[in-house]
Amino acid sequence: MSAVNDTTDAVEALNETGYKYGFVTDIEADTAPKGLNEDIVRFISAKKGEPEWLLEWRLKAYRLWERQQDEEPGWAKVSYPPIDYQDAYYYSAPKSVDRPKSLDEVDPELLATYEKLGIPLHEQEMLAGVAVDAVFDSVSVATTFKEELEKAGVLFCSISEAVEKYPELVRRYLGSVVPYSDNFYATLNSAVFTDGSFVYVPEGVRCPMELSTYFRINAANTGQFERTLIIADAGSYVSYLEGCTAPMRDEHQLHAAVVELVALDDAEIKYSTVQNWYPGDEEGRGGIYNFVTKRGACRGIRSKISWTQVETGSAITWKYPSCILQGDHSVGEFYSIAITNNRQQADTGTKMLHVGRNTRSTIISKGISAGRAQSTYRGLVRMQGKAGNARNFTQCDSLLIGDRCGAHTVPYIEVKNRSAKVEHEATTSKISDDQMMYCRQRGMSAEEAVALIVNGFCKEVLQELPMEFAVEAQKLVGLSLEGSVG
């Protein structure tokens, strides 16, 4: 982790010498000093040239967060030492470190992983941060995408750019699904978020490509407090892929993102995540805490939101992509694979809130634990009083590798309408010696055998991923379990 220390040292040095005039007025500065207070929030907002209403919103969030500081959620089945929020930086301008000029200058270990994942060469260059002029190939690809999106009328940009260019849309929808007061981490995010993505798909438009493709090529430093807002207007469709199968390292330990989705009448949003943050070493040192709030509102009649997630990274994952099924006949889906190895901890699941009539939801959760990892599925299905004929089907399967890990299933079911139906199935299984023997007798290594069996176990979820990522995700499943057997 010496690179991290270097960065921190450099920033600290800057800190001691560079801010003798105070940072609040000095918005020319690139980095805010350590710690969190109202001035820092103002600094971030000023840095981004935000309108007054947004600053006010951030400040409301900050003040609430400050009052709640002792109320960090403790109910999840994860444990970690307390986080010192004053011992962190909340704003620093994008670093212009020396970028490698070609893949020859990139860490061979990283390249080996890209190779194993089957990531195309020009994308490897982008991911490894090779200087842009060296990869004109992929840049021209990105330009083509951009033109295509514009032609379709799809707005796709960073959220800062959206605040500037489409302030009405942002003002109308930001915080409308995840209010700033939602939970501890969402409140923190609302106060200090620095960037993220914004998507608006106009009425009747089917987004002409997976936003993943574009996004991946442009995957910049995503930052610690990401904020994403996706709006699908009536009758539109969009598929968005967040993250990347390539391993991500980041010097920030805490990540608290917020994602809000809004689907209007007959609109559909498919949101897929492949999350491969640094999980820490075998002893559980280092690694990222991923405390994310993701929620979609099916506001319109017959609207649909589908979450698919493959979680293999992070030291601790705390994440419940949810759907509020407001529109009659709306549909919510949650497909999840959570793999934990070594000392990783994951507490993940979903909430399906059935508000409208004839709403349907499906939850398929596959948890895989190896090493000394702990994995918990936590899911809430609530059928509200007016949710006549609402349906939910939940299936939670856990697979254990070895006998020092754990899997837990915590379903919460609340039914307030008598015509609503909830079905819940849960299984726990192990990879059997017979299965291992069978695969290895056919020439597979123990690791190949585990990867194959686990991929079979996850199949129903993997097939929900966009094609191009399904293949990589399959390989990732194998990679993240390396060292779990033998």
Added chain:
Amino acid sequence: MLEIRNLHARVDERAVLKGIDLTIARGEIHAVMGPNGSGKSTLAYVLAGREGYEVTEGTVHYQGTDLLDLSVEERAREGIFLAFQYPVEIPGVAGTTFLRTAVNALRKHRGEKELDAMQFVKFVREKQAELNISDDMLRRPVNVGFSGGEKKRNEILQMALLEPKFAMLDETDSGLDIDALKTVADGINALRDPARSMLVITHYQRLLDYIVPDRVHVLAHGRIVKSGGKELALELEKEGYGALAGAEAA
């Protein structure tokens, strides 16, 4: 090809093989018969290298090297194949995916290029027809919901694709109807090759009508109590193991 000397093995603290001597030359087919629980499957597992099957004494040489030094997958890559008595189910893994992973593991070991999905389909098609295996069966998860006969045919398909040098067939004829037995036997015969040896474990002389063995051995209480030519199988069919097994126990 294979030389087993005074092989003793334990399973779960229990001595099951108690001194096996057996030599199989290149291209030969040997049949092993014997009562339930005599150690036939154990012998096959020990030769395949299954974990938990502990060799306490004796040696096994395969193509001149010490077989017991190798792991299960290393043995498989060196050409040892076992058609299991009870093929195991692997939920969610399509037959083709499983087969392709296996074939590619061997190709990788031999320094050959791995086959992609399209190339593999071509490769498998021909053998598939010979063994009367439908596309549907290969799309389904490995052995899940397969009938007894389908499982056995699937084992032989794997053998055909992996082209082993030494194949062990553990009761591949059990549970087959007459037509399926013929199909499987034809499949096995098609793989008869001067460079390929086989150890065929069976309870029925019927199979040996189709696959004529060079030698027949009778295993009882963890030892080979009698060996002979193909006519030994006929003899056993008439007289049962009683005399042989009993004589040994006395």
